[in-house]
Amino acid sequence: MSATANTDKPLLEVSGLSVSFIQYAAGLRQRTFQAISNLNADIRPGEILAVVGASGSGKSILAHAILGILPGNALVSGSMSYAGQELTPKRQAALRGREIALIPQSVNFLDPLMRVGTQVRFSSPNGNGTAMQREIFTRYQLAAGTERLYPFQLSGGMARRVLVATAAASPARLIIADEPTPGLHPAIVKETLAHLRELSAAGRAVMFITHDINAALETADRIAVFYAGTTVETAPAGDFCGEGERLRHPYSKALWQALPQNDFRPVPGSQPSPADLLPGCLFAPRCRLSTLECASAEPALRSIRGGTVRCHHAA
Amino acid sequence: MALFLCGRVLRLLTLLVAVSLLSFLLLSLSPIDPVRAYVGADMLRVGPEQWANIAAYWGLDRPLHERFFRWGAAILRGDWGVSMIFRRPVLEIIGERAVASLALMLTAWIFSGIFGFALGVGAAMKQGTWIDRVIKWYCLTLASTPSFWFGLLMLLTFAVWLGWFPVGLGVPAGVLAHEVTLSDRLHHLLLPALTLGITGVAGVALHTRQKLIEVLQSDYVLFAKARGESDLQLLRRHGLRNIALPAITLQFASFSELFGGSVLAEQVFSYPGLGQTAVQAGLRGDVPLLLGVVIFSALFVFAGNLTAELLYRLIDPRLKLKERYL
Numbered sequence: 001m002s003a004t005a006n007t008d009k010p011l012l013e014v015s016g017l018s019v020s021f022i023q024y025a026a027g028l029r030q031r032t033f034q035a036i037s038n039l040n041a042d043i044r045p046g047e048i049l050a051v052v053g054a055s056g057s058g059k060s061i062l063a064h065a066i067l068g069i070l071p072g073n074a075l076v077s078g079s080m081s082y083a084g085q086e087l088t089p090k091r092q093a094a095l096r097g098r099e100i101a102l103i104p105q106s107v108n109f110l111d112p113l114m115r116v117g118t119q120v121r122f123s124s125p126n127g128n129g130t131a132m133q134r135e136i137f138t139r140y141q142l143a144a145g146t147e148r149l150y151p152f153q154l155s156g157g158m159a160r161r162v163l164v165a166t167a168a169a170s171p172a173r174l175i176i177a178d179e180p181t182p183g184l185h186p187a188i189v190k191e192t193l194a195h196l197r198e199l200s201a202a203g204r205a206v207m208f209i210t211h212d213i214n215a216a217l218e219t220a221d222r223i224a225v226f227y228a229g230t231t232v233e234t235a236p237a238g239d240f241c242g243e244g245e246r247l248r249h250p251y252s253k254a255l256w257q258a259l260p261q262n263d264f265r266p267v268p269g270s271q272p273s274p275a276d277l278l279p280g281c282l283f284a285p286r287c288r289l290s291t292l293e294c295a296s297a298e299p300a301l302r303s304i305r306g307g308t309v310r311c312h313h314a315a
Numbered sequence: 316m317a318l319f320l321c322g323r324v325l326r327l328l329t330l331l332v333a334v335s336l337l338s339f340l341l342l343s344l345s346p347i348d349p350v351r352a353y354v355g356a357d358m359l360r361v362g363p364e365q366w367a368n369i370a371a372y373w374g375l376d377r378p379l380h381e382r383f384f385r386w387g388a389a390i391l392r393g394d395w396g397v398s399m400i401f402r403r404p405v406l407e408i409i410g411e412r413a414v415a416s417l418a419l420m421l422t423a424w425i426f427s428g429i430f431g432f433a434l435g436v437g438a439a440m441k442q443g444t445w446i447d448r449v450i451k452w453y454c455l456t457l458a459s460t461p462s463f464w465f466g467l468l469m470l471l472t473f474a475v476w477l478g479w480f481p482v483g484l485g486v487p488a489g490v491l492a493h494e495v496t497l498s499d500r501l502h503h504l505l506l507p508a509l510t511l512g513i514t515g516v517a518g519v520a521l522h523t524r525q526k527l528i529e530v531l532q533s534d535y536v537l538f539a540k541a542r543g544e545s546d547l548q549l550l551r552r553h554g555l556r557n558i559a560l561p562a563i564t565l566q567f568a569s570f571s572e573l574f575g576g577s578v579l580a581e582q583v584f585s586y587p588g589l590g591q592t593a594v595q596a597g598l599r600g601d602v603p604l605l606l607g608v609v610i611f612s613a614l615f616v617f618a619g620n621l622t623a624e625l626l627y628r629l630i631d632p633r634l635k636l637k638e639r640y641l
Binding site: 064067069093095096097098101102104106108109110111112113114122123150152166170 | 533534535537538539540541542543544552553556557560631632633
């Protein structure tokens with residue numbers, strides 16, 4: 001966390017992003033799933049922003065929306081800007097792989113019939129692919145023969161390094177790591193997190209999407225807490241301490257207090273389904289502080305003490 | 316690999332024994348009387364005694380299993396018997412007809428493979444657009460068209476109406492055998508081959524389309540898209556690579572349909588190939604020839620399936636390397 005980084009202009013700014021999917025239910029009835037609603041986020045060069053939320057809360061959809069690779073039945077509204085300019089679908093297509101790179105979840109995201117060295121080389125749109133790929137493989141301690149292997153031959157740890165290498169090989173200034181540590185051995189998780197920090201130390205902005213709050217706290221400069229398709233709070237990682245009194249949103253506090261090393265107290269209830277979202281605050285049905293106002297009006301985004309929050313009661 | 320090949324050879328042997336036993340049984344149960352088929356028009360001039368003599372000469376008075384083993388032993392010695400229709404050795408006729416049939420099937424096979432693959436790729440890349448719908452409509456129409464009817468349609472249009480191609484046969488009528496040129500043969504081959512090929516296109520195209528759509532929806536294509544690959548790059552780098560294997564396999568595994576189709580196409584076009592020979596042999600009770608064609612077709616289909624399997628093992632790195640580790 002460098003002091004200068006935070007004063008820079010944001011590289012990526014997402015405001016009021018909503019993504020919904022049209023699906024055909026039984027018969028010809030159309031259903032709309034609101035996967036992301038009114039989401040705000042921003043990220044600066046050299047910064048790691050962790051987006052933390054439960055599984056199935058639509059975090060991957062956020063990554064795909066930024067890259068512009070959502071399926072055809074998705075409806076996107078709101079605005080995104082990259083390096084100060086509006087991020088239109090056309091610009092997304094031009095920036096994918098060149099300015100914005102993705103680190104995927106698993107080895108299934110590699111072509112099963114192509115040698116991994118070739119796939120890493122494809123990440124560099126211009127320039128000397130082979131030399132660059134070998135250099136990166138050396139940096140990630142992948143043995144010389146690894147480039148000739150097929151994805152099914154990689155061990156869990158090797159696969160992780162190759163996936164990070166695909167992003168490192170690209171010239172991208174924004175790297176979106178979509179759940180890069182799912183159910184991995186702690187040593188591999190630690191190594192992957194170190195790789196993410198290296199990428200940000202080189203001046204790249206890293207969006208680290210995860211459900212693992214400990215991994216997020218260990219790595220990120222700021223944490224965006226994701227709930228039911230929106231970011232309820234964005235806070236500096238340092239605010240996650242003590243009883244959580246420096247946190248702004250009741251859900252972030254509850255999440256913090258639910259950790260085993262804290263009170264280990266679960267949050268009652270479960271996330272609302274994206275198919276039937278109620279008006280007002282999405283967390284209201286599970287919130288201790290809920291009032292009439294919460295059930296009727298969606299709280300506006302407010303900046304409080306160096307972070308942002310969507311809560312009527314935050315101070 | 317050695318183990319695999321031994322297994323396949325064993326499978327081929329059991330297949331051949333089973334096929335010949337079954338055909339032998341079916342033929343002996345059929346109403347065809349070999350003696351009557353042999354005697355033919357001379358029936359009135361052959362007395363019962365002579366009839367019995369012919370039957371005894373051929374061993375038809377022996378029990379079924381003995382006849383089967385004698386026939387099987389002869390086949391193993393390379394003696395496939397003499398065709399009753401043609402009064403020539405069965406092997407000679409099969410060799411002659413197989414060349415014509417293989418030329419027909421190979422042309423149709425290459426045509427349906429290339430054309431079907433291209434159509435399938437086109438439909439999948441433009442999934443949901445009018446291009447996709449037109450290709451799908453075309454394939455479904457073709458797939459539900461009987462090939463003999465389609466053959467008649469081709470004959471009517473191109474041979475009778477437009478007069479571009481001969482109406483039938485494998486060579487021009489009234490020309491000495493040594494005066495028949497290659498272009499004559501090709502001219503006679505083209506229409507039946509097109510008929511056989513076009514009906515084969517539908518299956519290949521629909522299968523290719525389905526496979527490519529699956530590939531395009533895969534995680535690795537999504538990731539390739541996230542790395543900035545364009546539609547054409549996606550197709551070239553990942554699409555073709557991942558659908559080529561199933562397509563090639565399917566193409567080799569389709570030998571049985573190809574052979575079945577060629578029987579109909581050859582019949583419609585009076586093309587002197589194996590299919591037509593099989594029909595003739597069946598209708599006129601030529602047992603040695605029919606059994607010969609059956610064995611040949613079993614070998615042909617088996618060769619196709621074996622090639623498909625071998626290609627998979629040789630090309631797919633997942634199978635190839637696993638083998639090496641075992």
